[in-house]
Amino acid sequence: MRSFLYAIAIGLIGAALLHIVIILSLPSFTGRDAYTRVSSLGEANRFFALGNTGDTLAPVNDDPAMKTAVCTFSVEDGPVRLFAEGDVPFWSLAVYDSASNEVFSMNDRTSVTGALDTLVATPIQLIAIRKQVPQELEQSILVEMRGDEGYAVLRTFVPTESRLPAATAFLANAGCEPFAPDQ
Structure with a gap:
């Protein structure tokens, strides 16, 4: 028994x-995981601003005091540089791999200059970059990502309606581009 x-x-x-x-x-x-939903917004290496409403498959900005933009990228062929600058009271960045595991996060208080300047790369790519850091990356934060694909979520705080144009411009001018050092 x-x-x-x-x-x-x-x-x-x-x-x-x-x-x-x-x-x-x-x-x-x-197919409703976060990476697939973000990838469905459009091409890679470009930030897409999220709306406050949408269909059930597309990601949405669910906080009215925040504006959010997302970007998918691949570091298989080379590093990706994430950058943004503007007069916003607060911003934060989170980098995720394709399985939606957080790889890195930061905000304006932890950045070097107050502006977003981050390079996401594989461990091998970072070794090559660290051997001889290009001048344009001297103030950048280097982020190691084990996988090849991922996405970044950039958020900015909009405390009042008068700050909306600055927040919109901040997200619209944000970059998510493959990095090629100046020769």
Whole structure:
């Protein structure tokens, strides 16, 4: 009788774990994971501003006091440089891999100059860059990303309606471009 109860308990625990794994992996099978939704907005290496409403498949900006833009990129062929500058009260950047694991995050308080200037690269690419840092990257923050594909989320705070033009310009002028050092 004791081994029968033990077998039932193990079976219930196994079934619970299986259900949790299935529920957590479901977004990647349905195409509704964050990377797929961000990729559906358009071409890579370009920031796209998110609207406050939209269909259920597209990502939306769900905080009215924040404006958000997203960019997909690949570091397979070379590093990607993320940059933005403007007169906004606060901004934050988060870099995710294609599995939506956060790789890096920062905000205007932790940046070197107050402007966004970040280079995302693979470990091998970063080794080559660190051997001889190009002049245009001397103030940049170098971010190591293990995978080849990912996306960046850039957010800025809009405390009042009068700050909306500055926030919109900040996101519109943000760059998400492949990096090629000046020769």
